[in-house]
Amino acid sequence: MMIPREDILLDMDKVVNLLSQMADDVRRDGLMALCVWKEMEMTVYEQGKIMFFPLQERSQGITLATDVLEALSTAKLER
Numbered sequence: 001m002m003i004p005r006e007d008i009l010l011d012m013d014k015v016v017n018l019l020s021q022m023a024d025d026v027r028r029d030g031l032m033a034l035c036v037w038k039e040m041e042m043t044v045y046e047q048g049k050i051m052f053f054p055l056q057e058r059s060q061g062i063t064l065a066t067d068v069l070e071a072l073s074t075a076k077l078e079r
Helices: 012-022 058-071
Strands: 024-029 032-037 040-045 050-053
Touching (some): 040 058, 050 058
């Protein structure tokens, strides 16, 4: 699981809309969004945590998570 360095909160409705533009099979399940992106299953949690499956290397996960969080930057809520 990739955990962002900063404390964030995501608007999951916006996350689903943004993911629909970049991923396949996007669906929401409570406080998380699930999809297929770059041939991996990806789960995005409301707190900005992201899980990829299958993920082989930690460095790849960091790169992918950074890309995803950048793409979802407009879904961040003010705390």
